[in-house]
Amino acid sequence: MTTALSRTTLLTLLAAMLWAALMMAGRPPAAVPDPGSSAAVAALTSRPADWAAGAVPAGFVTDLGYAPRLERGRLVNPTGSCSSPVPLPAEFEGPCRQHDLGYDLLRHAAHRGGALPTAARQQLDAQLVASARASCNGRQGISHGWCSAWADIAGFFVRANSVRQHDSAPLPEDALSRSATGAGALTLVGGAGTLVLGGVRLRRRVDWSRLTVRMSDLAPRVSGASAAVAGFAVSIAPGHLPHGPVLQGGLTAVLVGASVLLVRALRPGTARLVARGRSWALVGVLAMALATLGWAQPALSSRRLAIGLPPTDLTWWATVGAVVGAAWLAVRSLRWGWSRRGTAWRPAAVIAIASTAVFSGGPVHGVATAPEDRVLLQSSPVGAVRVYAEMRGGEVPGDRAERAADDLVQAGGLEREHVVIAVPTGSGWINPQVVAGLEERFGSQVATVGMQYDDAPSWVSYLVRREDAVGATAQLFDAVTERVRELPADQRPQVHVHGESLGATAGQAIFGGPDTRRAHEVCSVLWTGTPGDHRVGLPREAAVANDDDPVVHASPRDLLLPPGDGRPWVPVLSAVHEAADLVGSLDVPDGNGHRYGPDTADRLETCP
Structure with missing residues (x-):
């Protein structure tokens, strides 16, 4: 058995090495999407x-x-x-x-x-x-x-x-892809075989005659079970933004675990309830759990229906339960592994290899791409002008801003009635819904220009690279308005600025107040989902913020102080819910959370 186990483990490792080599041998992605x-x-x-x-x-x-x-x-x-x-x-x-x-x-x-x-x-x-x-x-x-x-x-x-298939085009798979699929399958089968052989070996070493388990030993303590029910209840309220089942399961797991740990820390060192007293207490806890579930189902469903999401159903709740159960098993496994860390690394390595193999195969030349929906690189269905300057190696932001302004002039953007400088988020994303709304409103008489200043997630840029965002936005604004000033006064388009999320923060920073030079060169500004709901104070300034957008309303002060806007609030607990809201702020329909639809463009003011 030991020899078979060693051979299976060796073959699994060799298959994993082959799979990794094939996966790294991919073809370069296409440079420009069709x-x-x-x-x-x-x-x-x-x-x-x-x-x-x-x-x-x-x-x-x-x-x-x-x-x-x-x-x-x-x-x-x-x-x-x-x-x-x-x-x-x-x-x-x-x-x-x-x-x-x-x-x-x-x-x-x-x-x-x-591609x-x-x-x-x-x-x-x-x-x-x-x-x-x-x-x-x-x-x-x-x-x-x-x-x-x-x-x-x-x-x-x-x-x-x-x-x-790495989310690439679903084309017939080549020999390299088939080889990667085969190596991944061998890794998966080998990992499973190693676990089975290891389990058989362990079973033969256990003296089952000495193992006795009583059902009463499996039942939880009354205090711990009560804490779990309380954690489940507070994971539902005071919530603001409905979540998907996976995120809700993660939030429930965190709050249930925190509740159990808190009760365990505060629980006096007394003996457990025994016999009939414990049984009746656990029956009462079960009744509390069922009552909590009966309250949570309509509460969550009504909250979801209010924003256009389907109500919770059996599948939704099953997913929540699966996530909570998986979290419990993961914590128990980590505790077990740490207590046996000298020998547990071998099965842990096999499990990791086998899990990785699930994602193997497919076209290994799957395209690694830029952020989703680079809308300004797509042609406008109404004949409006779209210009976007992506980052290029060795190009400083000032040169990129000049390139964007030159492309705007070449595309005829200054011949339109409105020029909108769209400030992207940290990853370079510009809301395609807002662009569509601008073009539905102004038709072909609008030109939208944007410039990428970073390729990191927006929250990273917001925390550590905010000055880069502000500097790049100022350079783009100055480059565009410089070309506008070169036109006769009666031929100049109206210049507007739109920013969403970090883009709104960067856009506001370039003005610094209503009396700056740039404030006199812009017709109007539109901010959507501004962190902290900040404003500049410009004459024609519009701000759109959804009532349940955590990016706008959440704040560290909510840990200990009520927000003062009428929303339900509990110290610390509300901040935990807001953290979950931030994670799921984009997984909702337009007009909710941190998602803004095409009607946002209607708030942009024009000049007489």
């Missing part, structure tokens, strides 16, 4: 079907051999289907055909030599789940629950396959 396919995917996932139909690239029909068709409010591949090994609800046929069309757009982009960012496939997969769940709304009761569950199950396997 703009037509990119715009079509964006329209398919975020715009009405007729709008998406108009965004289909000109060469799509020739490359794919069919023309997309409108069916029941969706733009679809008319010959597509749900390619599932098990029957799915009939309502999923439309979402599956729509998803097939999206994948064909990814293939079209790859054929044109400009789309990984975010494009992620958005298509998310749309499949959302559309499938929406198609279940015609059902009632248990049937609706099962239909929604199948939507989540189908979405899970679709995402698993996309992750396996």
Whole structure:
């Protein structure tokens, strides 16, 4: 048995090394995504079907051999289907055909030599789940629950396959990809074999005749069980922003664990309740848990329905429970491993290798991309001007600002009535919904220009690189307004500034007050989701902030002081909920959390 175990472990390690080598041998990604396919995917996932139909690239029909068709409010591949090994609800046929069309757009982009960012496939997969769940709304009761569950199950396997293929274009896999898949499978099988052989070996060494377990030893202490129920209750309220099941499960696990640890620290060193007294106490705790669940279900459902999310169902609660259970097992496993740290590293290494193998295979040349939806690199459906200067190696921000301003002039942006300087977030993202809203409002008479100043997550830029954001924004503003001043006074466009999140913070910093030079060169400004809800005080300044946006309203002072805005507040606990809200602030429909829709553009003021 020892020899077999050693051989299996060795083969697993060799397969893992082969898999890692193959995964690192990928091809370089395409330099420039195909703009037509990119715009079509964006329209398919975020715009009405007729709008998406108009965004289909000109060469799509020739490359794919069919023309997309409108069916029941969706733009679809008319010959597509749900390619599932098990029957799915009939309502999923439309979402599956729509998803097939999206994948064909990814293939079209790859054929044109400009594969789309990984975010494009992620958005298509998310749309499949959302559309499938929406198609279940015609059902009632248990049937609706099962239909929604199948939507989540189908979405899970679709995402698993996309992750396996690194979210690249779903093209036929090459020899390198098949080799990586095989090596990953060998790693997974070898890791499982090592665990099985190790378990058999352990079982043979255990003297089962000496092991006795009483059910009473498995039952928790009354105080600990009561603390767990209390932790579950406070994980539901005082909440502000509804969460998905995974995030809610994580929040519940944290608060349940904290409650149990707090009670354990404060609990006097008294003996446990025994016999009938303990049994009745645990029955009472169970009744409290059921009552809490009965209160939480309608409370969470109403909170979700109020912002356009589906209510909680059996699948949602099962996911929450699975996350809490996984967290408990992880903590117990870490405690066990630390107590046996001298020998536990071997099975831990095997488990890590086997888990990693799940993400192996697929096109190893999957495209590593820039942030999602570089909307200003896509053509405008209404003929507006879009200009965006991405970061280039060896280029300082001043040169990038000059390049953006020159591109704006060359594209005819100064010939439009309105020029909007859009300040991106730290990753370079500009809200495509706001850009769409500006173009719906002004049509072709608007030019939007932006410039990337960082490629880090926005919160990193906000904490450690804020001055870089401010400096780059000032340079772009000065470069654009300098070219505007060169025009005759009666031919100059109105200049506006829009910033969202960190972009709003950087945009506000370049003015410094209503009497600065830049304040006299700008017609109006629009801030959305500004951290701390700050303002500059300019004459035509508009700020949009959702009532439940934690980026705007959350503050460290909420740990000990009430916010004073009427929201429910509990010391410390409210700050924990706000931290969870920050994590899930983008996982909500537009108009909630930290998501702002196209109607935001209506708040931008114009000059007479």
